[in-house]
Amino acid sequence: MSSPEPGHAQAGRALADPAPVFAALGDTTRLKLVSRLGDGQAHSIAQLTDGLELTRQGVTKHLRVLEQAGLVRSSRVGRESRFTYVPEPIEDARSYLDSVSEQWDDALSRLKSFIES
Amino acid sequence: MSSPEPGHAQAGRALADPAPVFAALGDTTRLKLVSRLGDGQAHSIAQLTDGLELTRQGVTKHLRVLEQAGLVRSSRVGRESRFTYVPEPIEDARSYLDSVSEQWDDALSRLKSFIES
DNA sequence: GATAAACGCAACCAGAGGGTTGCTTATGAA
DNA sequence: TTCATAAGCAACCCTCTGGTTGCGTTTATC
Structure with a gap:
């Protein structure tokens, strides 16, 4: 028990520390690259350079x-x-964000049912 | 039309440039903070400092x-x-990652149906 | 074999990032 | 009023980062 918090560990993989992945996505140029590579094809560096300034x-x-x-x-x-x-x-990364959202939703509904009681 | 790529713009909000959000999440300490704040409660700085080294x-x-x-x-x-x-x-951020995954899945299935034809 | 394309490596640079310490200010409690 | 708590501000540190340029190396192509 020592993952970077989000309680319920979620269904899927372990996802040791998601921070490096988020950091890698934290740049507009890299997002463009990821998106371009998301077409499933293999691209050369020259190809990927084209269009980016x-x-x-x-x-x-x-x-x-x-x-x-x-x-x-x-x-x-x-x-x-x-x-x-x-x-x-x-x-x-996606399932990590899911777990955060889920935690938030749970907290909200607990709060709501507390108020209504 | 000049968003950082992922074609189909997705259903929900505009999500101008997701990079800054990912960048903010790209640090273990900040992930812990986000997670701790995900309990829906308001926390003081002193509270949040406690436990972090x-x-x-x-x-x-x-x-x-x-x-x-x-x-x-x-x-x-x-x-x-x-x-x-x-x-x-x-x-x-979550729906952005969804759109990337979706793009990837689409590419895969197109490739598959191409091979099978 | 000569030329061009695609790339790797290394140095360098300015600025942002993560972290600290020291000191001041505002607010609450005794 | 005095004292302690919570926090803001500013300076400083070192390291990482995003970007460049210059040059060498491998692989195609003519």
Whole structure:
């Protein structure tokens, strides 16, 4: 019993510490990257750089951040590195937020029934 | 039309740019604070500091971050500042993650039906 | 084989972040 | 009124972050 709080541990996975995932999502550029990778296809760095107004190196850095948070996986194919979306961490983050909302709802209904009694 | 990607805009609110909310959640201490505030009660800074191994000033800074992200609201009552949970931003973040997952699922099923054809 | 494309590595920079300490101010309780 | 509690303000610290540039390396392509 020492997870970062949200009581009822929820159904699914363990989700050790969701903070790094949220931190990785806490940047507009990275959100765009995640979204673009959400199409299920593998994309090269050059591809992903296109449309974003920053250097390829900048994009690379962001991709490494996403990769370290487990949101994305990379593999070298020929002369390019292909990045693909990994769904699990976002599922985990989602269920974490679910548990927070649930906790909140429970607190509210308890409060309500207390007032009405 | 210039939101940070996820196509189908989703049902609910506008959710301008979810990045700041995720960034605010991207810290273990702040997650603990949010969770503790999720009980629906108002808590003073001293209360919230208790149990966390850092200074009251440190906690205050984190609370200001949460407040600026809209996750929390503060009001002065007597000599103490009371912080309370605000549910909307987390709802928004949740539905954003929903839209990402949905996009991913759609992509997968399209791929699958393409293979099978 | 020469050229171009796609990338990795390293250095560097300014600014934000997480944290502390010290001191002052407001408010409540004795 | 005096004393203790709760908090605000400001300065300071070090580290991480987002971004750049420059250059070297591998892989295609002509």
